Amino acid sequence: MSHSFKTMDSLSAKGKVVLLRADLNVPVQDGQVSDMTRITRLLPTLQELSQKGAKIVVLSHFGRPKGKDASLSLEPIGKAISKAFGKPVGFVNDCIGDAPKAAIGKMKDGDILLLENVRFYAEEEKDDKAFAQKIASLGDIYINDAFSAAHRAHATTCGLAYLLPSYAGRLMEAELNALSVALEKPAHPVVAIVGGSKICQARPAQ
Numbered sequence: 001m002s003h004s005f006k007t008m009d010s011l012s013a014k015g016k017v018v019l020l021r022a023d024l025n026v027p028v029q030d031g032q033v034s035d036m037t038r039i040t041r042l043l044p045t046l047q048e049l050s051q052k053g054a055k056i057v058v059l060s061h062f063g064r065p066k067g068k069d070a071s072l073s074l075e076p077i078g079k080a081i082s083k084a085f086g087k088p089v090g091f092v093n094d095c096i097g098d099a100p101k102a103a104i105g106k107m108k109d110g111d112i113l114l115l116e117n118v119r120f121y122a123e124e125e126k127d128d129k130a131f132a133q134k135i136a137s138l139g140d141i142y143i144n145d146a147f148s149a150a151h152r153a154h155a156t157t158c159g160l161a162y163l164l165p166s167y168a169g170r171l172m173e174a175e176l177n178a179l180s181v182a183l184e185k186p187a188h189p190v191v192a193i194v195g196g197s198k199i200c201q202a203r204p205a206q
Helices: 037-051 075-085 098-105 128-137 168-184
Strands: 016-023 055-059 090-092 110-114 141-144 166-168
Touching: 016 037, 037 055, 037 075, 037 168, 055 098, 075 090, 075 110, 090 098, 098 110
Parallel strands: 016 055, 016 141, 055 110, 090 110, 141 166
Antiparallel strands: none
């Protein structure tokens, strides 16, 4: 299938620092991930990038923190990724600044590093250009594999795509292909069932 977006098929990643935007906003109970679905669906992209020799730096939000909230740290999720992937996943308790730079500098080809919750900074949800630039400075390539968060115009789902060579991850590619089939060349007859609390919002009475 031809694409209007770049896929990982054309990606030369060996030795490159790849900033991978994932959606790791998963349920956690008593410090343990209780539903591994989103992590499992991320694994093909992680495996391919690791095999291609990329230095993989994973970015994600988690919950709706008001500033830096230790209860919404991504650290336990990094442990769940490590267990599912079968190799160590490093963790840095920040997503900008010297700590991520130092950790990335120590990475070997194929390594995976998870940075702290990007929503610990209010600039993330404002799609702040300066904040996006600070994150972009950490990497060489940007891959978006967070389809479920891609509708948000935030710094790590939107801003980064304008600052680095950008590609769709395997999950994003699969979802976009499915939408293309359903919307552009659907097999008839067609039935669409649409639901969810975010589809529409009630307006206040005038």
